Amino acid sequence: MKVAIIYNKDLTGVINEFGLQNKERYNVNTVKKVAEALEHGGHNVRIIDGNMHVIESLQEFMPKVIEGERIGMVFNMAYGIQGESRYTHLPAMLEMLGIPYVGSGPAGHALALDKVITKVFLQRYNIQTPQFWVFSDDKSDMSDVQYPAVVKPKMEAVSYGLKVVQNADELRAAVKHIVSEFQQQALVEQFIYGREFCVGLLGNSDPEAFPIVEIDLGGDPGAVQTASDKLYNPRRKICPAQVPLERAAYMVALSKQAFTTLGLKDFARIDIRTDKDDNVYILEINSMASLGLTGSYVYAAQVAGYDYTALVNKMLDVAAVRYFSETLHVRGASPLTTVKTPLSVRLRGFLRSNADKTEKLLAHMVNINSYVRNVDGVNTLGTLVQKWLKQLGFELQLIPQVEIGNVLLFNNTGSEPDIMLLSHLDSSTPFTKHIHYRETPHKLYGTAIWNSKGGLAVMIAALRALRFARLLRKMKIGILLTTDTTLQNRITQSILESTFKKAKIVIGLSGASPDGSVITSRSGAAVYNCQMNLENAQSAEDVAQANAHFNSLLAALTKLSSRADNVLVTLRDVTMKSGVSTLYAHGEASLSVRFNDTYHAEIIDEKIRHTVKKAKCPHCRFQVSGSMRRPPMTRTQEAEHLYMLIKDICQKLDIRANEEHRWSSSDICFIESTKPHIDGLGPVGQAPHDDEEFILRHSLLDRAILLAMLLNTLTQEKHT
Template structure:
């Protein structure tokens, strides 16, 4: 399942700083431990910062679900950034977006965070809670207050602002501090001398209670646990608590009733005070119980039989069952997390090396590999060669003077290979327009990063994962680096055909569309150049006639593909110059044809020749056309479709979205002339930008590397 873990890190990611600022944050090590626990269970996890960019982040990681796809989940660890009821902010947004999540609803969080409303609801449900008073200002009438009392903010957690007071003067000072510091009402609650406990809860129907945990106050009935205790040196925790089974069972029962009274979901922690006569008092309930490993909630869960990994995945499971009834059997939900999941281990390996993968990608993108820049192309090939040689690949060089050298790598030379990876390295972008690598939180940008260089980083990452899992040596893999893709494979065509003769299947890693497009077919390409020139210069009207005929000819040729969804004809680099006084006129234009079958190309060529036939007899102007086929069309074969179906099965297992796609652009794999399994588009998810730049979704480097590793493995 796809799981987006949301927490708060960048609290500056807002439009304005306004209202009460959050003081409660998760340690990043805890966030990482939760993510690792989910990954070890086989989930596809992304850790996202819950600020104003969260919607775009979520949309990139888990886009709209198509029919038949499994919906992902949000593991919400975001306490909010600022303002009132901050626990509700991310859940409210998720409700709007239509994304299921772990934890209580916005209304549940709002009630639990508001300690006054919580106590009112509990009292109305006959649940025991200390008497209380609420003050807006330190100068209000406080004559009804019975001391000692504990003063706290109305809507905070983690013991922020707690203070026990014994007289009215100290009470006024404490209320003034709360109102001024937290910008909210002060809750004044009867202080219960005695012991302190908490009860962890998990589940919905039924709600499961962990063993009661006692906060060791070292025998001091007047002691409390402050925020400094929790964040600095936490008080010792005793679990199970040293109380009678009857009292323990009563605390658990009351805690579950308190949970249900507020209509909370999935998990929570109830804080309890026990007076010296063993009377139970509910203090508050934390609807986002901390997962800090030394905290009360994970400590009690461990005693209940849930290690940290099992607890985290249990939380995800109970939320999933709530949303998707019966899709996750309850019996399976509580099982410990398996530690021998090879796919999860490979995913973790790929994620831990993401920084190195991105560093390699930066080197590739920052190198200008314009097709005529032989030095740059060869330098880039050298970077790749260095990475592959460390994994036991040797290379075969096919020297090229006009473009960079074409390289073939293999870990089993002179043998048939299981897979041949064909990957272009060059591009059409000259140095003046080359965009260097640019790193953003969600995206990586740069020339060639989507079309080819991201794919190179992915196959290196996938091969490293296979080596780590000791599967690489079992596979026979060939890698062909093409350096003339921008000029239609002029020099590589024969090499491609030669190498594919010894391969069982062919893979290319062109960039994938945002729908996860896997390319099973590509259009063929044909290029023509048409020229016209005025030859009869005895009348100025002939200049106009030449111009009019040139434009009419281009329009007629372009119109051949009108209403034809399988073929496209488009003119480019159109130029026309004329001078009435000198009586000169010259026009030229390229004509690009994308077609999907040889028969259709023949038909198009016949129509073009027919359009030009009458003009060649003209005595006013001369017309010339040259060009022809550059690459054949790649049609969907039965074997390619079967290959795609097998990849679909693997993608579903690791929650990576893919779809079948036809791409109008031609590519090097179009030169393969035998019926064999061919797939393209296994590269990163991304797109062309309005400029000549490209960008990819950062997380897709991980997803696609894992998918490729599994494709090669199985």
Template sequence: MKVAVIFNKRKNTEGEGVINVFGAQNQETYNPATVERVAAALEQGGHNVRVIDGNIHVIEQLQDFMPRVMQGDQPGMVFNMAYGIQGVSRYTHIPSLLEMLGIPYVGSSPAGHGIALDKVTTKVMIQAAGLPTAPYWVFHNADQIQGDIPFPVITKPKMEAVSLGIQVIHDMNSLRTAITGLVVQFKQPVLVEQFIPGREFAVGLLGNHNPEVLPIVEIDLEGDAFGIQSLEDKLRKPKNKICPAQIDDKLANELRRLTRETFKVLGIFDFCRVDFRMDEDGNLYILELNSMASLGMTGTYVCAAKAAGYTYESLINRMLDVAVERYFGKEFDDAALNREEETTITRKDPLRVRLRSFLRSNIGTMEDYLEKMVDINSFVENIDGVNLLGRWISSQLSGSGFDRQVFSMSEVGNVLYFTNHAGEANDVLIVGNLDNPVDYEDYISFSEERGRIYGTGVSRGKGGIAVLLGALKALRYTRTVKRVKIGLLFITDDSKGGSSSRTIMQELSAKSNYVLGLNGAGLSGEIITASLGSTCFNIEVNRTRSKVRNQFFSDEDDPVLYCAHKINQLKKLNSEENSVFVTLTGMETRGNEDQPVYHAALSFILRYQNPEQSKKLDVQIMRIFESKPHGSVRVNVTKGAQRKPFLSNNSTLQFYDQIEKIAKVVEVRINKEETGITSLLANVAPGVPAVDGLGPRTGGYGSKDEYIVRDSMIDRSVLLAYLIYKIGRQFG
């Protein structure tokens, strides 16, 4: 199951992650180490996990990650650890958003969280249900304080948690000072409760219809009946916990009963913790219910769960299961396990789990790799830059058991070939490109924004190389890479149609069982099983007359109007049915200040499905731009880079079927693309099963705004790594 763990990162600046600063700012956040521990626990449970910051971009990130249930995908879940960023009832913000989006989640509803966070509403509902709680008062300012309040009392901001602002007060002057200070600091009313000297207990609950009450925890106040657990205690030196609490069965049963009743009265789901004080006469008082009980290792909830026999991993996965059962019924999880695609490999496949866990924790490293590659100018004409990128990749592979072979080229950078074995044949040949067609004057530097990574080449090869490096490191970490005979080919003339590396690719692919291309996928995760061929055309049009008879434009002697007429003819070649497309890529003109244009240059790309089409279209292009013997313009047609179409075959389609099964196991969304714009694999030997698009999901391909989806590097690396592993086992 796909599980998004949502939490709130600590903000470096006020207003980060929101449109405007509004209301009280949240001071309650999870330690990132705890979030990582929860994510790792879910991965050990066999789930596909992504950690998401619960800020302004959360919808976009969920939309990118979550399954499409209406399209037949297995539902996903959110494990909600987000306390909210700002404002009133901040616990409710993410649950409300999730309900609007239609995404199920672990934890209470917006209503339950809103009631539990509001200490006054909680007291009102507890009292109305006849449950015991201490007498209380609510003040908006110190002037409202009555003179008959019995001391000692304890102060609490109305809408805060984790002991923020709590103080034990013993006299009226101190109470006035405390209320004035708390109202100014938290900008909300203050709850004042009669303080109950005595012992303190915490009771955790897990489940819904017949929830499990965890072993009772007593907070060790070291014999101090007036002791409390302050925020400083929780952060710096948490008080010791006695679990199970040393109490008799009668008291234990009453604590369990009151916990269940409070859970029910406040409308809480899945899990919570209820805090109690007990006076010297044995009377119990409900202090509050925490609907977001801390999952930190020193927290009382985790302490109680361990006493109940849970490991941290089993606790977190049980919390998820409880929510799944609430939404879908108890049978859902077992039914999901028996899906046809998962009969041979269960959800808890150890390799799949280890690969994803390793790659998710190393996404920062892959991002660093990509930034380094983007910083290298590998424009196809910059041979030194292309070779520099090749040397950098060689350095990354040098310690991974790969040997290098260099094919020296005269007009482009050196082609590199790596293998991790001494034989001639490869189980799999993986192909990437070092060059890109973007000159340095149009270079876009590396940047990240809203979960997207921008930069020259990120979608044209460098993103795919980052995915490959991540996959190889994950396979090495799991000690499975040596079981597969891998060949890695990095060409340097992809921008020129692969003409210089054609023979090398044909020979190496003919010796490989399968071929994979590292081109970026589309935003829907397209795997390319076939792609169009293309030919670049450059048309130059010159006026032949030495003098212009008229100071106005005419079709007879104006190159611009000539080109406009021919563009209309080119447009008629477009045919979606036959997969023929003409793309205008540029137009330039020259002229004197007071004279009509005397020169025009037109460039376009013609894309086609097969070689036969290419021949017929060439004839049509030449006919369109044929010069008249005595015309007033002279036309010159030049062919530029030409790329063969990447043709599908039965073995490729069967190969894709295997990839599709693997994608379902590792929960990576893919689609088959049979008319891709371009592919690295046009020169693969005929009949060899080959697919392209194993790089990250991309947008803006072919433009200055090209980008990859950052987190897709994890998914595509998992897919690539698992695919390499299965190829080595012949899909067994």
């Protein structure tokens, strides 16, 4: 299942800073710990910042049910950024988007976060809670308050602002501080001398209660836990608490009643104090019980038999049952770590923890201009890739090229490779039009980032992950990086053909389309140059007729496109120059032709030449030159087998995989049709225009784990 963990990292990610700013947030290490636990449970996990970009990030990652994919879920760890009822902000947004999530809904969070409303509900249902008062300022009549009393903000958690007061002066000062500091009413409640307990609940209709935790107050019935204590000097926890079984059962029953009364879901922590006569008082209910490793909720779960991985996955399971099926299997408390960690979990964990390094490498590559004629730039990019591959045990065979930059051929075994990875270093964008790397929360932009450089980053990340898993040394992998893809391999065609013959399987690293495609076939390419020249013009009318006839010829050529024959003829780089003071007219156009088999390539070649030959215009001469540059990459049974392997891996990883025929040609088109091959293992993205080329940020990890798992599967197939 796809699971998006949403927490608040960037508290400035709003349109305006307005209202009360949140002080409560998760430590990033705790968030990563939750992600590791969910990955261990077999889920495809993304960590998303719960700021104003969260909807766009979810759109990129979460599957759409209408497309027939498994629905994903959100593991909500977002306390909110600012404003009132901040716990409700993300759940309300997810309700609108139609995305299921772990934890209580907006109504439950609103009731639980507002301590005054919580107490009103508890009293309404005869659940004992300390007597309380509410004040909006320090000038109010406070004569009814009984001392000692506890003063705290009415809509905060983790004991922010909590203070025990002994008299009216202390009370007024505490109320003034809370109203000023927290911009909300102050809740004043009767202080209960005695012991303090926590009850953790997990589940819904009859939630499981963890063993009761007692907060060790050191024998002082007047002691409390402040926010500072919880953060810097947490008190010792005793679990299970030393209370009679009957009293413990009563605490649990009251906790479950309070949980149900407020309409909470999935999990919560109930805070309790008992007085000297063992009367039980519910202080408050935390609808987003902390998953910090030192927190009482996690501690109680451990005593109940849950390790961290089991607890986090159980929380996801109970939410999934609530949404999808009452009969869905829910994991119990038996630790998941007793079995060997699946390879996909180990790979994903490594890739996620090294995501920043992968993006930094990609940024470095994108910022190098490697225009096909910029030999220094191409070689600089090649040197960077070589440095990373050398660390992974790959040896370089450099094939010098003066005109276009050096072709690089790598091998990690010294023998002929079983699998050849294919990409290129050159791009079609000159230095003056180069777009440097930039990022948004969900997309990465820059020249050649989708076309080639994203694929290079995916390759290096996948190989690093395989080395981490100690599998790379068992594989025989070659890597070929060409430098004239933009020129349709006019120079390196023979290198490609000879290299392909030595490999058993070839995998291309071109970027994938937005639907997560894998390329099983490509069109071939032919390029023609059509020219017109006006000779011996007698009048301005001859100039006009020459231009008109050339336009008509170009229109006739594009009409040679045939949907039935899968032939596409398009115009590129049309230039026309003419004058009437000095009579002249010149025209030139480049024709790009795409075809899916060589038979129709030969037919369209004849048609193009015949169309130009029969073009008639007084005083004009027409000519055409050109031919096939690349053959088509046809879909074969071998390619279908590779695609089915990929589709099976993607299904297990919960990654999108669709088959694509791509109308553009590429280096891989020179492969023999009998050789197993597939393309499109680079990151998901698009290049609608030169300055808008992008990849989806999360797809770097998805495609890296896909490539790593595919390489491992193919290696295992070879040995079986």
